[in-house]
Amino acid sequence: MERTLIADTPKLVGEKVKIKGFVHVVRAHGKIAFADITDRSGVIQVVGGEDLAALRPQYVVEIEGTVNSRPEKMVNDKIDTGKVELSVEKIVVIAKSEEMPFDMGAEELNLELPTLLDYRALTLRYPKVIAIFKVQEVVIDAFRRALQAKDFMEFQAPSIISSVPEGGAEVFKVDYFGRNVYLSQSPQLYKSLLVGAFERVFSVNKIFRAEPSVTTRHLTEVTSLDAEFGFIDSWEEVQEMEEYVVRFIFSEVEKKCTKELAMFGATLPKLSDKIPQVKLRDAQEIIFKRTGRDIREEKDLAPEDEREICKWALEEKGSDLVFISHFVTKKKPFYVYPDPKDPTYAFSVDLLGRGVEWSSGGQRLNDYKTILEHVREWGLKEEDIELYLQSFKYGVPPLGGFALGAERVTMHILGLKNIREASLFPRDMERVDVRLSETDQK
Numbered sequence: 001m002e003r004t005l006i007a008d009t010p011k012l013v014g015e016k017v018k019i020k021g022f023v024h025v026v027r028a029h030g031k032i033a034f035a036d037i038t039d040r041s042g043v044i045q046v047v048g049g050e051d052l053a054a055l056r057p058q059y060v061v062e063i064e065g066t067v068n069s070r071p072e073k074m075v076n077d078k079i080d081t082g083k084v085e086l087s088v089e090k091i092v093v094i095a096k097s098e099e100m101p102f103d104m105g106a107e108e109l110n111l112e113l114p115t116l117l118d119y120r121a122l123t124l125r126y127p128k129v130i131a132i133f134k135v136q137e138v139v140i141d142a143f144r145r146a147l148q149a150k151d152f153m154e155f156q157a158p159s160i161i162s163s164v165p166e167g168g169a170e171v172f173k174v175d176y177f178g179r180n181v182y183l184s185q186s187p188q189l190y191k192s193l194l195v196g197a198f199e200r201v202f203s204v205n206k207i208f209r210a211e212p213s214v215t216t217r218h219l220t221e222v223t224s225l226d227a228e229f230g231f232i233d234s235w236e237e238v239q240e241m242e243e244y245v246v247r248f249i250f251s252e253v254e255k256k257c258t259k260e261l262a263m264f265g266a267t268l269p270k271l272s273d274k275i276p277q278v279k280l281r282d283a284q285e286i287i288f289k290r291t292g293r294d295i296r297e298e299k300d301l302a303p304e305d306e307r308e309i310c311k312w313a314l315e316e317k318g319s320d321l322v323f324i325s326h327f328v329t330k331k332k333p334f335y336v337y338p339d340p341k342d343p344t345y346a347f348s349v350d351l352l353g354r355g356v357e358w359s360s361g362g363q364r365l366n367d368y369k370t371i372l373e374h375v376r377e378w379g380l381k382e383e384d385i386e387l388y389l390q391s392f393k394y395g396v397p398p399l400g401g402f403a404l405g406a407e408r409v410t411m412h413i414l415g416l417k418n419i420r421e422a423s424l425f426p427r428d429m430e431r432v433d434v435r436l437s438e439t440d441q442k
């Protein structure tokens with residue numbers, strides 16, 4: 001008999017089927033036993049006798065039986081197969097499982113984060129954990145499709161780079177045949193030089209940050225959603241493109257992840273007609289007026305400022321998202337485009353959502369001479385960014401772009417408390433799959 005996917009069983013009432021999957025939970029009541037069996041398509045209740053009662057959580061099984069309608073009062077609205085159940089006729093155990101270190105059948109997994117990660121290969125099997133990565137897949141796929149629809153071309157960004165033009169503190173050094181190379185913190189220079197070849201590009205790539213502190217929003221290995229495009233008329237065009245992409249991501253998640261959102265009691269971030277935008281200095285003024293905290297001379301927003309300006313955006317503009325623009329030029333990398341009206345500030349724009357930065361972007365310099373001036377002013381060496389300069393020497397149109405962190409977006413769509421939950425295999429200062437305690441460092 002061919003395998004039937006669990007999701008197809010409601011259409012097959014009265015028929016004999018063979019399902020294959022994992023035992024999620026077994027409930028034995030005397031001679032009668034119930035089990036929830038899961039496969040990639042869903043979950044179904046199976047009814048049987050002693051054979052079924054003998055199964056243990058996470059056993060891999062093949063079960064043949066008849067699909068029956070459940071009695072009216074036994075219908076479970078919470079699952080797609082809630083109107084049916086499978087009466088067991090034959091069970092084959094394909095693979096056994098050791099006793100589980102925690103109760104996988106529980107409604108909530110309720111594990112502390114370290115345990116959730118120490119047992120990652122197992123906790124990834126939990127339905128609510130699976131749901132996080134289904135949402136993430138939709139986020140990334142929507143990012144791709146939004147840009148493909150606007151004629152952007154996907155490229156593969158390199159991860160090994162020979163120098164660190166964006167500042168060296170947060171970079172991982174790698175031994176490369178006896179020389180030092182680095183893990184890329186961002187595909188920024190590559191994506192902008194590619195505008196010279198393809199006009200509109202995007203990439204879904206890993207970036208690496210040697211974040212020296214442990215926070216709930218930083219990983220050391222991040223999935224970066226990068227876009228860059230040329231022939232822009234203004235920096236606002238970059239912001240508009242980003243808004244279009246983010247709205248498309250939300251609409252796709254809303255359409256395809258209803259069940260997953262419900263599992264987390266999550267609602268998508270609230271949006272008004274247009275995402276509000278404020279300049280850094282105006283944002284600081286607003287924060288000063290609201291809290292009395294005077295940060296008006298600061299060159300950036302601190303985490304509590306990001307939270308406060310997001311609160312303002314929600315209360316005053318009805319939006320969970322807000323763009324902050326015109327950051328201080330000298331605090332940004334050399335390629336930022338200073339506002340000609342006041343070059344102290346740049347055409348740079350961050351997107352904040354639900355209290356945290358989701359992305360950074362803006363217009364970039366494209367005039368070769370100005371780029372060279374910035375390179376000198378920022379104290380960089382031309383030979384360190386040779387290919388990038390090569391491209392701009394031979395003409396690149398006005399350009400801009402942005403980078404969204406996929407884990408941050410997933411985390412804030414679902415309301416997760418820690419970004420580690422939004423990464424299959426999160427890396428931080430203290431963990432690369434296993435905990436890196438000081439004693440086991442060589």
Ligand code: ATP
Pocket residue numbers: 186209211217218219220222224357358359360403404405406407408419
């Ligand atoms: P933050 O100030 O929040 O540390 P950043 O300004 O250093 O972020 P960017 O260099 O602007 O980060 O990177 C673009 C986007 O990539 C960020 O807005 C964020 O979504 C994501 N990102 C950057 N660093 C990390 C990290 N260490 N962990 C998770 N996501 C990150």
Ligand code: MG
Pocket residue numbers: 350357359360
């Ligand atoms: Mg940033």
